[in-house]
Amino acid sequence: xxxxxxxxxxxxxxxxxxxxxxxxxxxxxxxxxxxxxxxxxxxxxxxxxxxxxxxxxxxxxxxxxxxxxxxxxxxxxxxxxxxxxxxxxxxxxxxxxxxxxxxxxxxxxxxxxxxxxxxxxxxxxxxxxxxxxxxxxxxxxxxxxxxxxxxxxxxxxxxxxxxxxxxxxxxxxxxxxxxxxxxxxxxxxxxxxxxx
Amino acid sequence: xxxxxxxxxxxxxxxxxxxxxxxxxxxxxxxxxxxxxxxxxxxxxxxxxxxxxxxxxxxxxxxxxxxxxxxxxxxxxxxxxxxxxxxxxxxxxxxxxxxxxxxxxxxxxxxxxxxxxxxxxxxxxxxxxxxxxxxxxxxxxxxxxxxxxxxxxxxxxxxxxxxxxxxxxxxxxxxxxxxxxxxxxxxxxxxxxxxxxxxxxxxxxxxxxxxxxxxxxxxxxxxxxxxxxxxxxxxxxxxxxxxxxxxxxxxxxxx
Numbered sequence: 001x002x003x004x005x006x007x008x009x010x011x012x013x014x015x016x017x018x019x020x021x022x023x024x025x026x027x028x029x030x031x032x033x034x035x036x037x038x039x040x041x042x043x044x045x046x047x048x049x050x051x052x053x054x055x056x057x058x059x060x061x062x063x064x065x066x067x068x069x070x071x072x073x074x075x076x077x078x079x080x081x082x083x084x085x086x087x088x089x090x091x092x093x094x095x096x097x098x099x100x101x102x103x104x105x106x107x108x109x110x111x112x113x114x115x116x117x118x119x120x121x122x123x124x125x126x127x128x129x130x131x132x133x134x135x136x137x138x139x140x141x142x143x144x145x146x147x148x149x150x151x152x153x154x155x156x157x158x159x160x161x162x163x164x165x166x167x168x169x170x171x172x173x174x175x176x177x178x179x180x181x182x183x184x185x186x187x188x189x190x191x192x193x194x195x196x
Numbered sequence: 197x198x199x200x201x202x203x204x205x206x207x208x209x210x211x212x213x214x215x216x217x218x219x220x221x222x223x224x225x226x227x228x229x230x231x232x233x234x235x236x237x238x239x240x241x242x243x244x245x246x247x248x249x250x251x252x253x254x255x256x257x258x259x260x261x262x263x264x265x266x267x268x269x270x271x272x273x274x275x276x277x278x279x280x281x282x283x284x285x286x287x288x289x290x291x292x293x294x295x296x297x298x299x300x301x302x303x304x305x306x307x308x309x310x311x312x313x314x315x316x317x318x319x320x321x322x323x324x325x326x327x328x329x330x331x332x333x334x335x336x337x338x339x340x341x342x343x344x345x346x347x348x349x350x351x352x353x354x355x356x357x358x359x360x361x362x363x364x365x366x367x368x369x370x371x372x373x374x375x376x377x378x379x380x381x382x383x384x385x386x387x388x389x390x391x392x393x394x395x396x397x398x399x400x401x402x403x404x405x406x407x408x409x410x411x412x413x414x415x416x417x418x419x420x421x422x423x424x425x426x427x428x429x430x431x432x433x434x435x436x437x438x439x440x441x442x443x444x445x446x447x448x449x450x451x
Contacts (some may be wrong), residue, residue, distance in 0.1 A: 010332070032357040039263045047258050057256035065266055096384045139254075153244075154251045159214045174208030181247055187414045188250065196246055 027152045034077050039068055052151050063092045083164035134191045141187035146180035153177055202233045207240050339374035344408040345387040352415045352444055353392040359444040361400040372403040
């Protein structure tokens, strides 16, 4: 799936279903009520998922808000709102990553000519034993799919929403989750963590 | 009742309350009598508790965001303000880039002004050599050139009756797209250019670098041209000069 293009194009087919037209005062009110309820139920969870995924609280807050803004602009609820929000948020995050990578490429030459600074510390100089950092490094060792699976599981998303958001077969979500947990356990141990 | 041991999917579904109601009772009956499966479920539950606890190490304080703030962002006034801020930011960046010494931006702007304004005589009084343009460039109304990434797509948002795209493989680094003899809108994004609102029976000239890892052309959701390391895939045939002609009215390619 491409990380670019119009938003609807990026959302998996399973969640970019029909758009019932909103007509009349009653429908509009109903959407607004649902939107508010969904925001209260899912904003924090979506923020936490993005925060854990990106490691940047400020970015996660922006992306979570942007996802809800897109939903409000849409004017109607998708069949699977949770999956829709996750898919949109992940696409927004991918766009940010792509933009940053492109900017880094463009600026490298310019920066290299002007920045004189100490080189970054060698891996051996890093402070070990910092739990958040160890968990983050362990997560970084996982595949993107395993990372997303674990983070969505930790937010108690339903299997059908996980499957729709990550474009997986719902019947195998449990198996994939078990593998992701094992992979995380191995990665955490490799990073020197003790599994209790 | 005899039930097979639980597989991995069933163990996870049991943990997460995702077991189908039709099998839930029999699975629970089996767990009650099978030490091995019960042990696996318990071990999985412990593993998950540990994973969830470790994840909490990554958490930051959630922001206090009011739903009204989010809804306000969809109002036209906010969008207008954002556009205005974007334009101002672009102007500021352009100004800095123009003024900064050593950047090629100033030279590019001056060349553009010279070309558009026809100011051909440089300050030293000597005539500049004429820049060689493609034969069709006098007709060019719009176009752009971008560096393709690992995978670059040119997307025509809808079939364009009567329009033709001529593709040439070049040794240059950039994908160049020119709308000749008509009008079209170009929307660029990361690794993608979308072309729409084609009017006036436009002809498109597209230069595709041979060195680009992958360049594709899509019309209304169908891929009609693909160039990758393994070669060119399209139903359009190359002419004597090696250029491919693709009608934009009816997609040729595959999904």
